[in-house]
Amino acid sequence: MQALADQLEVSIMPVREAMARLVSERALEVLPSRSVRVPLIDEEMLEDLRHARCVVEGELVRQAAGNLTPSTLESLKQLTTECEKAFVELDTRHAIETSRLNYRFHFEIYQAAGSKVLLPIVQSLWLQSGPYVREAAAIYKANPDLTAIHHHWAIVEALEAKDGDRAAAALREDITESYNLIKCHSLTKKKGS
Incomplete structure (x- = not known):
């Protein structure tokens, strides 16, 4: 998330909020390691x-x-x-x-x-x-x-x-x-x- 925040030249909070929204919309998923990815599809x-x-x-x-x-x-x-x-x-x-x-x-x-x-x-x-x-x-x-x-x-x-x-x-x-x-x-x- 920090790398993305740096790239977008914003603080970590908007990135964290955007990720949380994408997780709630099921566009991303949080893994046990706390990393985030696009859900695998079957x-x-x-x-x-x-x-x-x-x-x-x-x-x-x-x-x-x-x-x-x-x-x-x-x-x-x-x-x-x-x-x-x-x-x-x-x-x-x-x-x-x-x-x-x-x-x-x-x-x-x-x-x-x-x-x-x-x-x-x-x-x-x-x-x-x-x-x-x-x-x-x-x-x-x-x-x-x-x-x-x-x-x-x-x-x-x-x-x-x-x-x-x-x-x-x-x-x-x-x-x-x-x-x-x-x-x-x-x-x-x-x-x-």
Whole structure:
């Protein structure tokens, strides 16, 4: 923690508070040695996170379907176009960019739902699944023929039609594809070990 505080040029207290929050959100875990790490994931936990995200985020998409303004829909299209461009030149910098654009795309929709209860839940789920979904970006980088952007276009199309169920189905495919990539990649790595 001290090294991180030094790097950020802050006292140890904000770092300690941030770590405590991330532990309470289950994005980090404290080990018996009092060190902190990203929780190890197994297939069961990965599936549980995928399912929870599909349920909670699907409901937010349904709620948002009738609330999106034309300018918000244009913003979603722009974010998707920018993400497509970042995928074309996928390297470390663009992997960070695709993650940032993906987050902005999803949360612009979720905020439009107007749920003060579900939004913090989905934020916690993203914190918990972030390191693993980030792994999906690395898999996409290694397999340039793959891209998940078509799911974003399907979500936008359904939202333009104010079809919450169709948007939720496209979202479920978006989430599931990334998790399936991670699962398949992990199993391949295990077999290769």
